[in-house]
Amino acid sequence: MNKAFANAIGKLRGLHKQIESSLTNDSHLNPQYKSGTDLNAFVPIVSRLQLNSFSVFEKLAALTVPDERAHITLESVSALSRGFDDYNDLVTATRQYIDSIVSDSYQLYLLDPKSFNYHVLVSLNSFSKYATKSLAHALFNTEVESALNEFGTIKFKDWTKSHITECNHSTFAQKVDFLFSVLGAPTDPELPDDLKNLFKFSSEFTHIGYTSTFFTSTTGAEVIFGDDDGPYLPSTENFSELKYEVLETACKALLATYIPSLVQCLEKLMLKSQAEKFSALLHQNAAALFDAIATRNSKYFFFIKTGLIGSSAAIPLTCMCGETRTWVPPHARTELFCTSCGSSFQLLEVDGDGGYIITSNGPAKIIGANVPDFRDLPMAEQIKLLKQCEEAAKGAHGPQPGSQPDAAR
Known part of the structure; x- marks a missing residue:
């Protein structure tokens, strides 16, 4: 499943180059998004948003590669032991993935200026609090500083509905429910709850919860098990099972939220003929991933x-x-x-x-x-x-x- 997931991400990254080229061609855009219009600002935003997504997606793919057990022996089986650092890396990447895929899908579907302002300005406001001078100099130009200063005049309680910002779905769960209400119910009816539960589970790890820290940092000798592929440890099996569950949910989320939201986004930005071309390619990618999920472990x-x-x-x-x-x-x-x-x-x-x-x-x-x-x-x-x-x-x-x-x- 990891290979199918990585292949799907690779195809999306490859397709991005074609989408970016088409978005920079005014003759391919709907009138309200052409150069010189206010909404044309979404053209580079959509392109950059995709690249940001791929970086997060690829990190999770890299951390869910199956363990290589071909040359593991009783003497070297300890190399398969999994502890706090392994779980922390995996679950942090998982949290980033589900946060990213839901938030990015939400923004791609909406393409709303005030909604995008809210999420960017809240992020910039937090980042600026502790950014070093060199980071601030690299990221904050006069225009960004002006926007932050204006945002700073707005009371916290008014952030979600002001003259420059708006957020009708502020929590992760609300965004999940909204996406499935507009994109349609997923093939797996349990996916919305799985995403919410994975969000809670990853919060326990990323916030250094008592249970997760105790479970992953407990040391001691492990019983050595074996199967047709050779020896392995209980911590290896537990970690592999978690990787599999994460991968399954990650693949289903890509199919049910990100790809259909990107299709909807391109249908808003582009003329029908262009949007349909990319929609067909995106659906082909989705079909290949769906087939990989449907036939797994048979x-x-x-x-x-x-x-x-x-x-x-x-x-x-x-x-x-x-x-x-x-x-x-x-x-x-x-x-x-x-x-x-x-x-x-x-x-x-x-x-x-x-x-x-x-x-x-x-x-x-x-x-x-x-x-x-x-x-x-x-x-x-x-x-x-x-x-x-x-x-x-x-x-x-x-x-x-x-x-x-x-x-x-």
């Missing part, structure tokens, strides 16, 4: 010609999520999983000269058979095989390649 079956396993051949295994893993000699069984979604692979060896296996999903080529892929066959041959599939559907059930066994025929 068990898939593949038919393979007898004799290939253990040979010198590199064997391509394409998962249902679209990722292809090349299984290279000496064909270690520990490598039979998808590096993208984490699903496991089981290979069923087939004797004889047959080229295809008939399944309820249609004909499947036996890996290693000297026949074309089904889609490369002449149409008459495809129809012939499909008719055989219809007949087989009435017969006995058996495992289906690229599918879970309970759905196979």
